[in-house]
Amino acid sequence: xxxxxxxxxxxxxTTRRQVGxxxxxxxxxxxxxxxxxxxxxxxxxxxxxxxxxxxxxxxVLYVTATFFALFAALPFAWMILTVxxxxxxxxxxxxxxxxxxxxxxxxxxxxxxxxxxxATFARNTLVVAVLVVLxxxxxxxxxxxxxxxxAGRWGEGLGIAIFLVYLVPPTLxxxxxxxxxxxxxxxxxxxxxxxxxxxxxxxxxxxxxxGFFKSIPRDIEEQAMxxxxxxxxxxxxxxxxxxxxxxxxxxxxxxxxxxxxxVYALAFVTSSHQKTISIGVTTELIRGDVFFWQSLMAAAxxxxxxxxxxxxxxxxxxxxxFTLGAVKG
Amino acid sequence: MAVVEVRExxxxxxxxxxxxxxxxxxxxxxxxxxxxxxxxxxxxLLRMIGGLEPPTDGDILIGGRVVTNLPPRARQIAMVxxxxxxxxxMTVYNNIAFPLKAAKLPKAEQTRRVAWxxxxxxxxxxxxxxxxxxxxxxxxxxxxxxxxxxEPTVFLLDEPLSNLDAQRRASARDELQGFQxxxxxxxxxxxxxxxxxxxxxDRIAVMEQGRIRQVGTPHEIYDEPADTxxxxxxxxxxxxxxxxxxxxxxxxxxxxxxxxxxxxMGNDWVRFPYHVHRTEYLGxxxxxxxxxxxxxAVARFPANSDxxxxxxxxxxxxxxxxxxxxxxxxxxxxxxxxxxxxxx
Numbered sequence: 017x018x019x020x021x022x023x024x025x026x027x028x029x030t031t032r033r034q035v036g037x038x039x040x041x042x043x044x045x046x047x048x049x050x051x052x053x054x055x056x057x058x059x060x061x062x063x064x065x066x067x068x069x070x071x072x073x074x075x076v077l078y079v080t081a082t083f084f085a086l087f088a089a090l091p092f093a094w095m096i097l098t099v100x101x102x103x104x105x106x107x108x109x110x111x112x113x114x115x116x117x118x119x120x121x122x123x124x125x126x127x128x129x130x131x132x133x134x135a136t137f138a139r140n141t142l143v144v145a146v147l148v149v150l151x152x153x154x155x156x157x158x159x160x161x162x163x164x165x166x167a168g169r170w171g172e173g174l175g176i177a178i179f180l181v182y183l184v185p186p187t188l189x190x191x192x193x194x195x196x197x198x199x200x201x202x203x204x205x206x207x208x209x210x211x212x213x214x215x216x217x218x219x220x221x222x223x224x225x226x227g228f229f230k231s232i233p234r235d236i237e238e239q240a241m242x243x244x245x246x247x248x249x250x251x252x253x254x255x256x257x258x259x260x261x262x263x264x265x266x267x268x269x270x271x272x273x274x275x276x277x278x279v280y281a282l283a284f285v286t287s288s289h290q291k292t293i294s295i296g297v298t299t300e301l302i303r304g305d306v307f308f309w310q311s312l313m314a315a316a317x318x319x320x321x322x323x324x325x326x327x328x329x330x331x332x333x334x335x336x337x338f339t340l341g342a343v344k345g
Numbered sequence: 346m347a348v349v350e351v352r353e354x355x356x357x358x359x360x361x362x363x364x365x366x367x368x369x370x371x372x373x374x375x376x377x378x379x380x381x382x383x384x385x386x387x388x389x390l391l392r393m394i395g396g397l398e399p400p401t402d403g404d405i406l407i408g409g410r411v412v413t414n415l416p417p418r419a420r421q422i423a424m425v426x427x428x429x430x431x432x433x434x435m436t437v438y439n440n441i442a443f444p445l446k447a448a449k450l451p452k453a454e455q456t457r458r459v460a461w462x463x464x465x466x467x468x469x470x471x472x473x474x475x476x477x478x479x480x481x482x483x484x485x486x487x488x489x490x491x492x493x494x495x496e497p498t499v500f501l502l503d504e505p506l507s508n509l510d511a512q513r514r515a516s517a518r519d520e521l522q523g524f525q526x527x528x529x530x531x532x533x534x535x536x537x538x539x540x541x542x543x544x545x546x547d548r549i550a551v552m553e554q555g556r557i558r559q560v561g562t563p564h565e566i567y568d569e570p571a572d573t574x575x576x577x578x579x580x581x582x583x584x585x586x587x588x589x590x591x592x593x594x595x596x597x598x599x600x601x602x603x604x605x606x607x608x609x610m611g612n613d614w615v616r617f618p619y620h621v622h623r624t625e626y627l628g629x630x631x632x633x634x635x636x637x638x639x640x641x642a643v644a645r646f647p648a649n650s651d652x653x654x655x656x657x658x659x660x661x662x663x664x665x666x667x668x669x670x671x672x673x674x675x676x677x678x679x680x681x682x683x684x685x686x687x688x689x
Contacts, residue, residue, distance in 0.1 A: 235430035244447025
C-alpha cells in the first residue's frame, strides 16, 4: 500500500511538471532554454489541484482496500458469531442476526468434541499433513535440485512437464487412483491420503524449488565441495539453508493442502476414525438435511485460525517463495 | 606446499575444445598466473585442477600424486572464486571455520586456527558479522582467510580482484602478493588483467583458445614474446607490428622504444618514416598515434619529455636493433628468439 501511494505521488509530480511546462511556454517569452517562467497564480492553482488529486487518489485507494478487507473478513466474522449462538437465536428469522439475543454459549464446541470424533479428525489431519510434508520434501528437493543443476538444458522442459501434471484435476484422477489405492490395500485408511496427496504436492513443489535452486549461485556449492564436502554434503550445508524460504513455502503449501483437500479424502475414506477434518466435519455434522451450523462453524474456525496466524507470520517469505518460483521457474 | 602439474590436459564441451592439450607445471611455492582473454580456457583449466570439472583427456598431478579422478575434497586445495562464494547464511567466523568443520577438527583447534587466519588478514573485528554486512574488500579477505585456514597445499584463485573498484584493486594486489609470499603456498591465479599478471606473477602462462602461447617471467613475456598474440595481448598500448618489405617478416617493437631519429644514431638503430595523426596526453605519459607505411604504430614518451613531433608531419623515427622482434607473417611465431621455451 505504501509503495503504491509513493508511486502515485511520483506520478502526480511528473504530471504537474508537464502541465506547468505547457502553461508557461506559449504565453511567456523564455529568458533561457532551461529556465521556465512560472506564473505565480497558475502555479498556486496547479499545486492546489495536485493536492486535491492526491487526496482523492488516496481516498479511492483506502475505500477500495477497506471494502475488500471487509469482504474477506465477513465470512470469518460470521463464522465466529455463529459458533457461540444458541439454536433459538440462530434460527429465529425475527431476531437481529448480528447480535447475541440469547447469551452466547460454548455448548457447540463441547458438542463437537464430545459427541463427534472431531479430536480424531484433527489428529488424523495433523498426522497426514506431517507425513505429506515429509514425503513432499523427500521427493521434491532432490527432483528440483537435479532438474535445475544436473539435467542441463532438459531440466527446464522437464520441470514444466512435471508442473503440468499438477494441473490435471483430482475429479478426473480419483477414479484411476482408487484402483491403485485398493490394490495397495490402503482403502479406507488415512494412509491412502499420504499416498495420494504427494501426487500433486510433489510436482508443484518441484517446480517451485527449481526456481529457488537456480537463484542460488553454484559457486557456493562448489566452494563447499572444495572445502571438504561431497556434493550431498555441500547441498545439505549450503543449498538447503539458503533456500529456507522456498522450503518453508513447500511446507506451508503441502500442509494447507492436506487441511482442505476434499475430493480424494471423500473418495478413499469412509469410516469415521480414519477421516480428516475436511471430510469428517462435513459428513458427520450434516445429517440428512440437518445442518449443525454452529458446530460446523466451530470445527472450521478451530482449524482456520491457527493456519491464518501461521500464514501471516510467514507472509513475506511465502510471497517471496511463490514469486521467485514464478519468475525463475 | 606442492607442485601442480597438468599433462596433455583437454576439456571439450560438445566437441568444442575449451582446453586443448595443455602441459604446464608450477614450481613449489610459485605464484603462477594464467592470463588470457575471456573464453581462452583459463578458468576451465583452473576448475579442472580444483576438481570441479572432469577433464576429457590428460592428467593432473598435485604434489606428484595423480588426482585426475579424485573429488575436490580429496585434493588438499583451497579456491577463491571471483564472487568469493561466502556462505551467506553463516557468520564470518563460521565461514572461515567451515573447512575445519569438514575436516572434523576439534573445536578448540578450530577456534585457534580461525583466530590465526583472521589475524593474518586483519579481520578479527568482524567475525560475528554476516557476509552481506561486509564491504567488497572485507569479503575478499574473509574468502582468503577461509582458503588459508586449512593450510592447503595449493591456492587456486579465480579473478579474485575483479569485483573490487579500481582504487581498492591496487592495494588488494599488494596485499595479496604479500600474503602469498608470507605463507609461501603454491598459487595458481587466473586473470584477464595484464597489470595483475605482470605485477604479481612469478611466472605467467599466456593462454588463447585453449592453448598456452607462452610461459615465462613477466620480463620474458613482455620483452621476448613468443608470438604476435602474446606481443599484442600484453602492453598497453600493445607492441607495434610493421611488415618488413625486404624480408617479408613482421617487425615488432614496443611503443616506448620508438623515438625520433637523430644524426649520430649508429648502425644499431633502424630508421622508419613515421607519419603522426594524433596525440594523446595521459598525465604521466604522452602517446603518438600514426603510421609507418600502411601499418599503424604508436610511440610513447614520458609526459615531461621535450619531444615535439608535429601532427600531420612525417618524420624519421628509430628503434634500437636489439628491441626489434621478428615474427613470421602467417603463423605469427617468433623467428629470432633465443631457444628458451616453446618454439615452432
